[in-house]
Amino acid sequence: MFAEERQQKILDILNSKSSIKVMDIAELLNVSESTIRRDLQELEEKNLLMRTHGGAVGIYNRTNFEPSFVDKQDEKIDQKISIAEVASMMIEDGDTIILDSGTTTLEIAKRIRSRNITVITNSIDIASELSNKEGIEIIVTGGSLRSNTRAMVGHLTEAVIKNFRVDKAFVGANGISIEDGVTTPNFIEAQTKKTMINYASKVIIVADSTKFNNVSFSIICPIKAVSMIITSRDIEQNIIKEYSEVGVDIVTA
Known part of the structure; x- marks a missing residue:
């Protein structure tokens, strides 16, 4: 699986679950946790998510985000x-x-x-x-x-x-x-x-x-x-x- 395809799957999962864990995504996509961490870093640099300890949340899930x-x-x-x-x-x-x-x-x-x-x-x-x-x-x-x-x-x-x-x-x-x-x-x-x-x-x-x-x-x-x-x-x-x-x-x- 190409990195772009893998990262899109990560974003799709994040859109449905609001938060993800590195170990869960690594197991689901059958890749190493270090690979997922690199993916999360790249996605964060593109402002598409925010990394947390052990995983990530959607960019809209910053602690001060408040939907109307x-x-x-x-x-x-x-x-x-x-x-x-x-x-x-x-x-x-x-x-x-x-x-x-x-x-x-x-x-x-x-x-x-x-x-x-x-x-x-x-x-x-x-x-x-x-x-x-x-x-x-x-x-x-x-x-x-x-x-x-x-x-x-x-x-x-x-x-x-x-x-x-x-x-x-x-x-x-x-x-x-x-x-x-x-x-x-x-x-x-x-x-x-x-x-x-x-x-x-x-x-x-x-x-x-x-x-x-x-x-x-x-x-x-x-x-x-x-x-x-x-x-x-x-x-x-x-x-x-x-x-x-x-x-x-x-x-x-």
Whole structure:
């Protein structure tokens, strides 16, 4: 196999998996790890990927990269709907919950069937969606609105959340890692998510499988602060096992 053909295969794999490991690609393409490292170096020099310890991530996966709400709205929509269906079934009559701003949590809001629940949210989209449903009390946090993610964040948002103790918090994330915890690109938004987590009895992260082994700029919480992760069914079984060993349940949708 020519180097150009091999490198194109590497990019194709990276586009579908978001991150790759040298040893896995070497085995898949039946070449030495040193050959793959040279390929990764050449691809990085062309600004087509970014090398990491033991592998590489897509160039769009730099720690401060943050896709907008609009960019994410239709991305992996089938997976988001499946995740939302599972999450919504975990909301019981009489629950108090936090719904973080995000495209997946918005899908949860659309599917809530429980009655007599209280929802605290920093999302104008979720508040609008729930305003037409009976049996739901909505508390909108207020705060500074980030146009990129349509999330209300900052000290005002956090001050409102601190007035409550909720049964469950459904929180989105850009990165999930056993070593680095749950992360997101923006520091201020990370602090708001952290406050949500601190005032919830049960913390449920909702994110598709591509978020695993990604690390963004700002830490939301260590992985042990998470009660459960609801993700897409294409996640690898070894990842489920690794998280189970540190006490975090992964539910696939």
